[in-house]
Amino acid sequence: MSAILRLTRMAWQHRWLLLLTYLCLGLSTIMAMAVPRLLGAAIDVALGSGNRASLLFLAGSILGVSVLRGAFSYGQSYLGEAVSQLVAYNLRNAIYDRLQQLSFAYHDRQQTGNLMSKATADVEAVRWFVSVGLIRSVQGLLLVGMVGALLVTMDWRLGMVSLAFVPLIAGRAIQVSRRLRPTWMRVQEETGHMTTVLQENLAGIRVVKAFGAEEHEKRRFGDRAWVVAGHTLEAMLLQASNSAVMALIFTAALGVILWLGGREVILGSLTPGELAQFILYMGILTQPVRMTGWLVNVFSRAASAGQRIFEVLDALSPVRERPRAQVLPHVKGEVHFEGVSFSYDSAGPALRQVNLHVKPGERVALLGRPGSGKSTLVQLIPRFYDVTSGHITIDGVDIRDVTLESLRRNVGIVQQDVFLFTATIRENIAYGNPQASTEEVVRAARVAQLHDFVTSLPDGYETWVGERGITLSGGQRQRLAIARTLLLDPPILVLDDSTSSVDPETEQEIQRALAEVMKGRTTFVIAHRLSTVQGADQVLVLDGGEIVERGSHQELFTKGGLYRQIYDLQLRTHAVSPARSGAEGDA
C-alpha cells in the first residue's frame, strides 16, 4: 500500500493539473446527471400538461447540458491523460538516471530484461493507475454517490433497492480479483518457463540441429505452451463467469425497480416520469459498476509495479561519493594498493590482502586462472566496486575521497566484452566526450590502428554500427574500444588483452596499437599473451585472490612456479593456435 501512496504523491506533484481535472470531472458528472432528470420531466409533461413548448424547452436543455458536459469531459479526459503521462515521463527519467548511477555490483545481479520490464510495463501500469485509479475511479464514486443521493431523495425505498446492488457487485469484484491474482501469477510463472525453453532453443539452435533434436524440442515447448494455455483458460473462465454474474446482479436490480416502481406508479406514489428516471439512472450506473473489477486489478497491479519501480529508485549504490569529495586533478599515475581485500558477497573474498605499488608510467601484467581475482583487482581502481578493507590511493589520495567523475576521468578501462552503441563509428569513439573534434577522433583511431579500416568503409566515420549497422569483427570492436578510451587521454589505463577471437594479423595490429597506447601511462594489463607479459615492468600472478608470485617474466619463468605452469598451458598453447574462427561464426 505504501507504493500506492508514493505513486499518489508523485501524481500530486502536478496538483494544479490534477485539481483542474477533478473540477472538469465533477462538472461533467453533474451535467451527466441532469439528462435522465430532464428526460423524466419530459415524460411527465408528455403524459400530463401536454405543453409542446415545454417539451421543446426540455429537449433544448438536454442538448445544452450535453454541450457543457462534452466540453468538461473533454477537459477531464485530456487533462487526465496529461497528468498520467507526466507521471510516466518523470518516472522514466528517474529510472534511467538511477540505473546509470548504480554501480556494477547492482547490475551484476540484475537482468536486462527484468530492468527493461520495470521501465516499460511497470511504468505503464503506473500510468494506468493514475488515469484510471486516481481519476476515473473518483468519477465512478462521484457518480454512484450522486445518483444514490438523488434516487433516495426521490423515493427512499426504491432508491435503497437500486443502490443495494452496488456493494454486492463491488464486493464480488474484489473477491474475484483476489482469486484471479494467484491464477495470473501462475500464468506468468509458466510463461516464464515457456520463454526459457524458447530462448534456449534459439540460442542453442546449433546444438538442436546438430543432434537432430527438433522433435524433442517441439515436445518440450509444446508441453510448456499447453500448461500456459491451461492456466490462462482457467483465469479467463473465472473472468467470464464473473462478468456474467455481475451483469446478472445488475439486471436483477433493474427488474426489481420495474416491479416495485411499477407498483408505486399504479398506487400513485410515483409518477411514470420518475420511474423512467430510475430506470435511466440505472443505465448511467452500468459503466462505473462494470469498472469495479477492472479497478481492483489496476490497483493491485499498480501496487506491485510501484514496488518494483521503487526497488530501482531506492537502490543505494554501494559505491557512493563522500560528502565534500574533492576533484582529483590530472594525476601522475602512482597507484598504491594497501592491504586491499574485497568480496562480492558473502561467498568469500575475491581478493585478500593485496599490496601493490605501481610507479607512474609502469606497466603491470596480471595473470591467473579464471576466477583468480585479476579482473576484480583492476575494477577496483576506477571504483566500479569499493574495497571491503584496506585502501587504494592514486598519487597518494584515497580514491574514496574524490568524486567519481574526476577519478574515472583519470582511469581509462578497456573491457573484454566490448559494448558498442547504436550510433556512427565517430560517435562511438567520441562516446566519452561528444564535443571532441574530428581531428581528436581521427588521432585516437590512428593510434588504435583503426583509422585505415574506417576510411575503407564507404561512409567512413559516419558508418553506423551496432544493432542497425554493420557488424564489426572482434578485433575491430576491440580497437574501437581502445580508441574511445584513448580519446579521453587517461593517465592510468586498464586493459584486458584477451583478443582470442582474432587472427594473427589482427592480433599484431592490436599489439602495435597497445604498445603505442601504453607509452607514458601507468598501465594494468590482464595478459593472455607472451609479448604482453615480456614487456611488463611487473608481472603479478594471482591465485585464489592473492598475489602468489611477482617479478619479471624471466624471474618467474626460471622460478618454475604457477607462472611456469600457466606459461606452459596457456601462453604457449595459445601461441600455437593463432587461428580461431571469429568472422565465420562458431560451430
Add this chain to the structure above:
Amino acid sequence: MHVHHGGHPGPGMGRLGASIDEDVLGRVYDHRVVMRLLGYMWPHRRLLLVSLVGMLLYTGASVALPWVIKWGIDDFIATKDLAGLNRAALVFGGVMLANYVFMYIHQMALAKASQQVLYELRTGMFNHLQRLSISFFDRNEVGRVMSRVQNDVQQLQEFLSIMILGLGDLLSLVGIIVAMLLMNPSLALITLTVIPILFAVVALWQRNARRSFMRVRHAIAVVNAGLQENISGVRVVQSLNRQEVNLQRFERANAEHLNANLDAGRLSSTLLPTVELLTALALGFVVVFGGYMVLDGALAVGALVAFAMYIQRFFDPIRNLTMQYTELQRAMASGARVFELMDVQPEVRDRPGARPLSPISGDVRYEGVGFQYVPGVPVLRDIDLHVQPGQTVALVGPTGAGKTTMVNLLARFYDVTSGQITIDGHDIRDVTRDSLARQMSVVLQEPFLFSGTVIENIRYCHTEATEEAVVRAARAVRAHDFIERLERGYQTPLLERGRNLSVGQRQLISFARAILADPRILILDEATANIDTHTELLIQEALRELLRGRTAVVIAHRLSTIRNADLIVVLDEGRIVEAGTHAQLLARGGLYSHLSSALAAAAPGTG
C-alpha cells in the same frame, strides 16, 4: 553469451524486418492477416459456433430487456394492472436469466477456442522455427525472434477477443436498430438520422488517430531503445563518464514521447464528447418527436423510455472502438509480423524422396566442394578431402580460411553451392536431415547447456538413455568425478547456461552428451577458453576417448590434438593448401612448418 553473428549477412532473404513498415503499422484492418487467422480458427469452428450462437442469443436477450420494460409500463403500469405487472416482472426475470446463461456460454466457448488457437499459433511458430536453416538464425537476433513468438502472438490474443467483441457490438447495434424500427418506425427513422453524422465523425477521427498513433509508437521505440542500450552498456557509460549527456538525450526522447502522447490525447479526447453530444441530439429528437407522438396518442410512454434506453446503449460500440483502436492497430501489425515469420522458407530441406541414411561406417568425402554465403564471394573453393572411417582430421588455418564452413557443410547447416559431400557414398542431400543428424554429433566451441539437471543435459534428446549409460558416458569423458562432487550429483540443477559450472566442466558435459549419442561421425570445434590446468588435462584425456573409433573432423587449437591427428588439413582463403601428418608437413616446409617454427622462436627455452 558471446554470439558471433555470421560475418556473411545474406542478401536480405529470411531477414526479418526490424519492424514492419509504417504502412502496415497504422492499419486497423489487414485482409491477409485476418484471413490467415481465420485459417487457424477454422478447426475450432464448432466451439466458435457455440460462442457465436451464445452471443446472438445474449445480444437478443439484452435487446429484449428494454422491450420488456416498455411492455410492463405501457400494458400494465399504465392500465394499473398489478397482476400483469407481476407477470411482466417474471418475464423480465426469465429474459435476464437467459441473458446470463448465454453470456456465460459465449464467453466460455470463446475463451476455450481462443486459447486453443493461441496454443496452435505458438507451437506452430516454434515448430516452424525448428525447420528453418542455420542461415536464418545467423541473420536474425534471438531477441527479435523471441519477441515474435511471445509478444506478437500475445497481441493476436487481444486481436481475437477484440474481433469477437466487435462482432458483438455490431450485432447489438443491428439488434437495437431492428428493435427501434419494430417499436415505432417513424420515431426510429428520425432518431437514426444521427448515424451518418456519427460515421463521418468516426471516419475523420480515424484518419488522424492513425497518424498520431504512429508518432507515439515511433517515440516509444526510441525511448525503449535508449533505455535498453543504457542498461546493456552501463559499464561503458560509467567508465567513460557519460551519464550527464545520456540523461539529457534521454530526456529529450522522453519529452518527444510525452508530446506525442499529449497530442494523441488531445485527439482521442475529442471523440467521446462528440459521441455524447450525438447521443444528446438523438435523445432530444426522442423528447420532441416522441413527446409529440405521446401527446397525439400515437406512442405509449413506455416506448419513450425504451427508446431512451436504446439510445444510451447505442453508442457503447463506438466507445469500445475508441478504447480498442490502438490495440487493434497493434494487433494487426503483430499479425503481419507473425505470418512474416511463418512464411520464411527453410533453405536446407529434405529433397523429395530423400531416404533415411542407414547405419554408416563413417567414410566422408568432399568432392569439389565450393560454397558461398553471398553470391560472388566464395568462402570455399574446390575442396577435395577423403576421411576414412575412424580417422581424425585436424583443420588448421587462419581466421576466415573456411574451417568452420567446412564442418558446417558436413553437418548440413548449409548446403554446398557446388560439388558434393558424401558419407559412405551417399550424397548427404539425398538422405533425410534427421537420419544424418542421428549418426553425427557436433561439439561446439562454446558448450551450450540447457536449463535442467546435469543428467538431463547429458541425455538431452536421448531421453531413453538409462542412468548407467549416462554415468558410463560421463566416466568416459572424465566428467563423472566432478559431477559426483556437485551438491546433488547428477541431479544438480544447472543455472542459466550452466553458469554454476566452470567453462571446462561445461565442456566435459558437452563431451558426455556427444558420447552418449554415440555418433559415427564427430565434429568438434575445440575451445580456446582459458581453462585451469587440472581441467585442461582432463579435457585432453576426454578428447582422446571421444575421438576413439569415430570419424572426426576437428577444428583444432591444441597442439596435442593437432599432433595426434591422422591427417592435418591446412586451409587458407577457402582452399586446402597442405595436408598430411605433423611430421610430413614439418618436413615439407610450407605454411604449417612456418607457423610452427615461428611459434618455437617465440617461446625460447621450452620444448
